[in-house]
Amino acid sequence: MWIKAGLFPLLLSYVLAMVLMVMPLPAFLEPWRPDWLSLVIIYWLLAIPHRVGFGTVLILGLLADILMGSVFGIYAIALLLIAYPTVRHYQRIRNYSLTQQALIVGLLVLVKRAVVYELEHVLNDAVFLLPYLYPVISSAIIWPWIYLVMRKYRRRHLIR
Template sequence: MANKTGGGTIILATFLVGLMLSQMPLPQMAEWFRPEWVIMIMIYWAMALPERVGLGTAAVVGLGLDLIQGSPLGLNVISLLIICYLTLLLHKRLRMFPLVQQALMVMVLVGINQMLFNWAHSLMGTRGDSLLFLLPAVMSAFLWPWLFVILRGLRRTFRVA
């Protein structure tokens, strides 16, 4: 039997862990390689449970990420809404892909996020001309298979539906 009430707690807990991982201090050089944990978690839940995790969740999580990161208010909201919308459009197809193809799609989606952020920061004059801003997309794709297996295991263990 599915756990519809307790499932929200598991979903919320995974987003909180993602928020903590996104703020974990790293050495200066490693900052460029930080995966986009919150976006990957959003992609997983929107793909696995599109009826429970959608645009409303993306807006709330994005607002929380804006407040935690101190980024311009609404930037993470818009970014997560776009990523979540694209994931919801493709969720049936994404489910059928093997993990390697899913990882490539995660790289594209996180890359879109990174380009939005780079564009917004370049408008404010705070970013350089380097393509290093795309490294989190590569790292996110590399870590996607493991994150997918962990989140799927949590979803099945706690019967989140």
């Protein structure tokens, strides 16, 4: 039942994104780690907004809070804030070129990172360092490949 409905492959992509969030990287690459969960959520919101909605984003955000050990709700709020414009303008964004989409994805990841930083700063006195914004650049750069791989994955597993 799950495989036919495409639910299992969808859940598998979320799990993979969360694994990539915490997977160890060499020290010089760590600051450049793309925001994998945001990229996967943005892709699914653009591709199948009728199946992936705010409830899914909220649950994934709460799971990310647990996974990252942050204050409960920070990632959930930030992901919901980037999900709204994505869902609101998904038809327009889907028609943009991959370069234009990459710029929009970079902007969305920047908003998410800014919200997470502000909440962490208010709640935990986090200090801002420039490398905190490196994932914005790496996420925008990697978006065209993520988009193409995820589209092939969606078509192969008949996720509609």
